[in-house]
Amino acid sequence: MTETIQRSARVRASELIGRGWLNTGGKQVTLEDLRGKIVILDFWTFCCINCLHVLDELRPLEERFHDVLVTVGVHSPKFEHEADPDALAAAVERYEIEHPVLDDPELVTWQNYSARAWPTLVVIDPEGYIAASLSGEGHVAGLTSLVEELAAEHEAKGTLHRGDGPYVAPEPVSRTLRFPSKAVPVNRTLGADDDAPGRFLVADTGHHRIVELADDLETVTRSWGTGEKGYGDGGPESAQFNEPQGLALLPEKLAAEVGYDIVVADTVNHRLRGINVATGDVTTLAGNGVQRLLDAERTRSDVVVGSLGTDPLNVSLSSPWDVLWSESIGRVIVAMAGTHQIFSFDPLTGELAVYAGTGLEGLVDGAAGESWFAQTSGLTEDAAGDMWIADSETSSLRVLRVSQSPEAPAVETVVGEGLFDFGFRDGDPAQARLQHPLGVTALPDGSVLVADTYNGAIRRYQAEHLAADGSTVPAQVSTVARGLKEPSDVLLDADGTTLLVVETNAHQLVRIAVPEEYLSVDEGAAQTQRPATAVAPGQVQLSVGFSAPTGQKLDDRWGDPTQLQVSSTPAELLMEGSGTSVGLQRTLQLNPEISAGVLHITARAAACDGAPGEEIPMHAACHLYQQDWGIPVTLEEGGDSELHLDLRGVK
Known part of the structure; x- marks a missing residue:
């Protein structure tokens, strides 16, 4: 409809x-x-x-x-x-x-x-x-x-004028790489002519292709993709990608079994792709090309992780941004940026599963099935088997504690505060700040490097540990390098003494020596600055407007198909009215002792094809409508006592 x-x-x-x-x-x-x-x-x-x-x-x-x-x-x-x-x-x-x-x-x-x-x-x-x-x-x-x-x-x-608009195309620029995003080292044999050491697989995102670079980081030794955006399987010169991002190299034995060596997060095609290096063939592993939204039935707070079946080509994905082969669970882990979740994919069985995240956007720790992420963008696994995540929209470094419970890992935030908090500050992780990080890698010493993209820096997180003299060194965040142009990935070079950085806006990969002394930076913390809404302290009525589009009706087969989730920063701003419940209206009680803050509101509604008053057909297409708002407010006498939002935003 x-x-x-x-x-x-x-x-x-x-x-x-x-x-x-x-x-x-x-x-x-x-x-x-x-x-x-x-x-x-x-x-x-x-x-x-x-x-x-x-x-x-x-x-x-x-x-x-x-x-x-x-x-x-x-x-x-x-x-x-x-x-x-x-x-x-x-x-x-x-x-x-x-x-x-x-x-x-x-x-x-x-x-x-x-x-x-x-x-x-x-x-x-x-x-x-x-x-x-x-x-x-x-x-x-x-x-x-x-x-x-x-x-x-x-x-x-007679008021319509046909013809060209004001768009003027910029002059094209020729480059070897164009906005590269992710890279992985080639740490095993890939084909017959693989004697050259120090090679890297790179997502040449702006050219819509995957390339292999020689050790000089400039020579392209082979590539896959036409260089034009699109979708198509086939040989290296006919296959097409659309803004590919993450790459994972499978173990050699597994690759021989499944028939492909490289897994690619083909982001704008909403698919996972596979590359067989020996033949050059590119195939589709998962995703039907239709952008995934959460199931319409999942409008309540009981969203859980679990299997999506073993027919991966008929499952919708949403902007997969990074992929990682996990030794600890024997699966490909996927940062599903579009639904703010972590997925897993089994190359042997084809099973896709939601591994962590409700799909709601925000920063909430706890059990995998209850956690919230915000545009998961970078993945790495440490020696213990824990998975570290660059959660870009919350400017945070998160970790899935897989080593403690592979079947039910817990999510923990080590750096970061929320959707609208960012900055450039080292020191105590509780006070440290990042700005939209996209990449992360675990080092052999147990520390974790972060490509702090919007700060143009490489940062290092080190947990509490014992010094050589047996004293306890507290956890800290430090800066390894800065002055980079939107670094989106970082990894340890083969020699173990230098870092390799994917410097996206400089269209290159660069090597950086690991400094003996890390910088200490404190340029402060900040919050997203948007115009604030003046609201009255005390009671405020929140309502969200929604009408099912023509040809659809609200899906009330499982009760009220609408839901509101409300929280605030600081948490003390909301005296009453926080939490999750059905319905699109809520009475909020705002703390008069708090002068300003942010209301975080998520509204959802489920509707299915069908006419009002009629029973929904068994195989009707259903749709989930969702919108997240972060609304800065100031508490002022005489401010609004009503706050109205539109889920289907018609004025």
Whole structure:
């Protein structure tokens, strides 16, 4: 069934204000310049996996309606690093964005359009009025219908102008690597001509291929993929990937059994791929290419880990970002960034399973089936068998204590505070801060290195340990190197004395000597700075609007199909109203002793194809609608006593 987007009341769109424009040939763009076009404002930030999903969802829409539709990406940053104009320009190139982008570092346009979450989409009609506003992803079908409707309406009125928009393509740049993301050392024989030592497998993400680099880190000795984004199995020169990220090299004996040596996280294709180095063939191991959402039935708090079956090609995945062969459990571990979870994959049986994470975005420790992650992006396994995770959106280093209980590992945070807390601070891990880390590797001495991506640094976590004199050395975080351009992975070189860093925005791999003395950095902690909502201390009524789209009805076969989860930072802000319960309304009691904080709200609703009042057919398609908000608030007398949000964000 097709989603129908309700039209907004006619409200004049606000001017587009920011620091500058990208993809316009250096020209400024105003709403007056866009008059006569249907405009989609895409409020995004380049750290956000949901925003990256929307970029890909919009591409077919932009192609189909190229003469009447203009998409404008409004980049409103979450992290401090994302406000750097050079970092934004690199992201626009990396994600091959082919529409104008407004740089909105002070969130001026974000405020003018009352955006509250990334991503938010606002549709403006050819006369400059807001037609609709939506939060989250998955709206393309409804947007298609709305664009068709607006095009027909305004063509009849004579207010639709067909033709090219303001997009100007940048000049292409030739590079050996383009935004490489992950690397693994070749530590065993791969094919007949494998005498050369010191080789590395690299995800050449911007070229949509996998390459093998020689020890000089410049010579490509072989590659897999055409270099054009797409999806297709086949030989090394015909297979296609779409922004591949993580790589795992299987043990030699296992590889001989299953028929492939390398597992690839093919991120934008939402698949795991396999490469047989001897033949060069690329095959699909798991994923049907359809982006995974949590099952519609799982709208309550009893989401558990477990098997997804042994038919992996019929299972949906969501932006797998890294993969790791785990010796401790004998599986491939997958950082499933799109659903904020950890998956496992058995190459012998094909079984896929959720290994940890409820799918809710945030930082919650505890049992694997109760833990929350936020865009899991990097994996490593230490000598004890524990798995370390770079949890990027919470700027944290997490660990799955597999060694204590492989079947029921517990999740523990060693560095990091929450979704909106970051910084650059060494010392006590409880006070240390990272900024959107993407890579992690365990060292032989038991310490862990982190590619602290948005700080441009390599950091080191060392747990409490005994010194040579028998004294206890407390746990600490230190800085190994800094001044790098978005490092997204780090590993120990074969000689054991140098580090190999994947320096993504410098389009290279570099070696760094391990210093005898680590730096000590304290540039402070920070929180995401967004406009705060003034609310009254005491009782506040929270409500989330949701209506099942046309052709669907709420799925009430298992009770109330809606759910709210509410928490706060600091926790003391909420005196009453925290926790999880069914329904989309909640009475909150805010602590008058707390002057400011952040309300973390997740709303979910399940609907299935069918008409209201009729029984849902047995094989009806069901849909889970979910949105996460982190809303900064200040407590002020005379502030709002009601807070209304839209799950299906129609104004």
